[in-house]
Amino acid sequence: MSVLGFLGSYFRRYWLWVLFAVAAAGLFAVATGALVVLIEPVFEEVLQTNPAEHEQTSGLVAAAGDKGNTVRSTVARLYQQVKDRLGVTEKSVVFFVPLLVIAVFTFRSLVAFISSYSFQHIGLGVTTDIRNSLYRRILEQSSRFHARHPSGELTSRIVNDIAMMQTAVSTRAVDLVQQSLTLLVLTVLLFLNNPSLAFVCAFGIPAVLFPIVRFGQGMRKTSYKSQERMADLANLVGEGARGHRVVKAFGMEDFEYRRFASATRRHLRVNLWASVLNSLSSPVIETMSVVGLSGLLVYAGLQIRSEVMSASGFIGFLFNLVWMYEPIRKLNKVNLVIQQSLAAVRRVKSLIDLPIEIADRPNAQVIPNVEADIAFESVSFAYTEQVVLKEVSLRIHKGEVVALVGPSGAGKSTLVNLLPRFFDPDSGCVRIDGIDIRDFTLESLRRLIGLVTQDTVLFNDTVRNNIAYGQETVALERIREAAAAAYADEFIMRLPQGYDTVIGESGLHLSGGQRQRLAIARALYKDAPILILDEATSQLDAESEALVQKALMNLMEGRTTLVIAHRLATVQIADRIAVLDAGRVVEEGKHRELLAGEGIYKRLYDLQFQE
Numbered sequence: 001m002s003v004l005g006f007l008g009s010y011f012r013r014y015w016l017w018v019l020f021a022v023a024a025a026g027l028f029a030v031a032t033g034a035l036v037v038l039i040e041p042v043f044e045e046v047l048q049t050n051p052a053e054h055e056q057t058s059g060l061v062a063a064a065g066d067k068g069n070t071v072r073s074t075v076a077r078l079y080q081q082v083k084d085r086l087g088v089t090e091k092s093v094v095f096f097v098p099l100l101v102i103a104v105f106t107f108r109s110l111v112a113f114i115s116s117y118s119f120q121h122i123g124l125g126v127t128t129d130i131r132n133s134l135y136r137r138i139l140e141q142s143s144r145f146h147a148r149h150p151s152g153e154l155t156s157r158i159v160n161d162i163a164m165m166q167t168a169v170s171t172r173a174v175d176l177v178q179q180s181l182t183l184l185v186l187t188v189l190l191f192l193n194n195p196s197l198a199f200v201c202a203f204g205i206p207a208v209l210f211p212i213v214r215f216g217q218g219m220r221k222t223s224y225k226s227q228e229r230m231a232d233l234a235n236l237v238g239e240g241a242r243g244h245r246v247v248k249a250f251g252m253e254d255f256e257y258r259r260f261a262s263a264t265r266r267h268l269r270v271n272l273w274a275s276v277l278n279s280l281s282s283p284v285i286e287t288m289s290v291v292g293l294s295g296l297l298v299y300a301g302l303q304i305r306s307e308v309m310s311a312s313g314f315i316g317f318l319f320n321l322v323w324m325y326e327p328i329r330k331l332n333k334v335n336l337v338i339q340q341s342l343a344a345v346r347r348v349k350s351l352i353d354l355p356i357e358i359a360d361r362p363n364a365q366v367i368p369n370v371e372a373d374i375a376f377e378s379v380s381f382a383y384t385e386q387v388v389l390k391e392v393s394l395r396i397h398k399g400e401v402v403a404l405v406g407p408s409g410a411g412k413s414t415l416v417n418l419l420p421r422f423f424d425p426d427s428g429c430v431r432i433d434g435i436d437i438r439d440f441t442l443e444s445l446r447r448l449i450g451l452v453t454q455d456t457v458l459f460n461d462t463v464r465n466n467i468a469y470g471q472e473t474v475a476l477e478r479i480r481e482a483a484a485a486a487y488a489d490e491f492i493m494r495l496p497q498g499y500d501t502v503i504g505e506s507g508l509h510l511s512g513g514q515r516q517r518l519a520i521a522r523a524l525y526k527d528a529p530i531l532i533l534d535e536a537t538s539q540l541d542a543e544s545e546a547l548v549q550k551a552l553m554n555l556m557e558g559r560t561t562l563v564i565a566h567r568l569a570t571v572q573i574a575d576r577i578a579v580l581d582a583g584r585v586v587e588e589g590k591h592r593e594l595l596a597g598e599g600i601y602k603r604l605y606d607l608q609f610q611e
């Protein structure tokens with residue numbers, strides 16, 4: 001799907017608003033045109049600029065009888081009819097025309113509001129939808145996706161890129177539609193008013209604008225160069241100052257000075273050229289403008305003399321011309337923003353388009369009553385190129401506690417993350433009760449697993465909801481039971497609002513041990529048959545360590561547990577210990593057996609557990 005197709009699928013929902021917005025923008029353009037047309041009657045009838053007004057044959061008012069210029073005479077006739085219908089006399093026309101101007105202007109403001117609001121509505125609506133679907137998509141993605149796209153990048157996509165799209169739609173799209181329609185109407189009017197003069201302008205104005213644009217480009221280029229030269233200077237000074245001993249020792253003062261002087265000379269030259277451009281730009285631009293304007297005056301004067309055009313007609317023409325400046329200026333800006341936001345859309349789209357790696361297989365089944373017997377069968381895994389797990393096989397029988405130990409970076413966390421399918425192994429498979437976990441639905445698989453992660457994740461919500469996270473029923477009795485078993489009840493009750501205290505709100509700082517016990521309470525409340533514990537390495541004081549340890553004991557009771565152990569106490573209560581090193585299981589056995597050997601475990605034990 002192309003970028004436009006992608007955007008289209010979101011805009012489709014807002015088709016009525018799009019219709020509204022475009023229609024209002026069209027009316028805005030027409031109203032702007034009407035204002036320009038009204039300039040002539042203002043000068044002709046209200047200010048009476050044309051000396052022999054009644055005999056004049058070329059003003060808008062007189063154009064009612066004009067056969068040559070049909071559109072102009074139609075407009076003039078229409079205008080005359082309105083005046084006749086309303087009974088506007090020679091005297092009351094002084095009031096009528098300004099009132100008409102007010103009416104048209106008010107209408108123009110109204111449709112401007114409607115079109116601007118409609119575009120805002122579309123912009124905000126579409127970007128809200130895109131934000132939501134992007135976030136949904138991100139939540140569904142595997143850990144491998146999150147490893148490749150750090151949270152900062154995702155935040156920037158959701159916050160900045162989409163905000164960029166929103167400004168583009170909300171403000172620039174208004175300009176794009178409204179101003180290009182206005183420009184169209186004004187251009188048509190300009191040519192209808194006075195075709196030959198319009199042609200002259202069509203060629204004359206670019207000639208005047210050309211030097212302005214060139215000056216702008218030249219100045220940007222020199223200012224860039226000047227900055228570069230400045231950076232050269234800074235580097236030289238830096239080198240000379242830092243290396244002053246070397247410079248002196250080698251007698252290079254003169255050489256360094258000459259190097260610097262030639263750099264300042266280059267800097268000077270660039271800056272002088274910038275000054276030339278700078279001082280020249282205003283005079284040149286002004287002179288060109290005056291020459292252009294004078295040429296226009298000569299042409300107009302001749303036309304007025306030969307009665308092709310009236311003075312009021314010329315004023316109307318000038319107004320028309322001046323009013324075209326605003327749309328051109330705005331449209332000029334639109335381009336840049338649209339380009340930037342299209343790039344943003346492309347980035348967002350590429351993220352949304354990434355396939356979801358971990359999803360239910362077509363005929364995935366709900367896990368039946370489980371024994372919770374887990375087997376990793378020669379699983380290999382790599383986040384990027386480097387292989388993190390190499391053919392790891394490990395069995396955890398029902399009700400068993402297996403401790404995983406190993407040096408930092410050995411792949412312990414990675415291994416346990418395969419069980420809830422945060423990612424799938426590149427080869428090999430993980431089985432529960434002999435069935436490949438990929439044959440189960442994700443939902444039923446994850447319902448089986450209680451998880452306490454290495455870095456405790458708490459959400460900005462009440463304590464109660466943090467403990468009951470993901471559970472449909474939030475029964476306070478059971479929450480308190482879980483908290484009590486996790487040795488958390490006591491400190492929770494001391495919080496300002498007890499279980500209804502919002503965590504993460506300013507001023508509430510839980511200690512590391514308290515956070516861990518909350519996470520344990522969460523796993524207890526979930527009451528899942530399989531438990532994954534990634535023990536935190538954070539240094540707890542002896543007392544909270546003891547509390548956390550007791551809470552963990554309660555948690556492991558009667559569950560099949562895979563625990564990544566950093567504490568001696570945990571290792572000792574494990575039924576079996578597997579030692580992981582550089583992605584391989586290198587030793588396996590009971591604490592005492594492993595200690596008797598002279599392997600990695602012995603070394604780790606000496607290093608880690610013996611202070």
Ligand SMILES: Nc1ncnc2c1ncn2[C@@H]1O[C@H](COP(=O)(O)OP(=O)(O)OP(=O)(O)O)[C@@H](O)[C@H]1O
Nearest residue numbers: 146147383384388407408409410411412413414415
């Ligand atoms: N998200 C990730 N993206 C890329 N590489 C990763 C990612 N997470 C871990 N790794 C790499 O995988 C290897 C194993 O990491 P893992 O977190 O499994 O180690 P660990 O045994 O749990 O270590 P620790 O005891 O410090 O928690 C490390 O080399 C690490 O750099």
Ligand SMILES: [Mg+2]
Nearest residue numbers: 412413454534
């Ligand atoms: Mg880890």
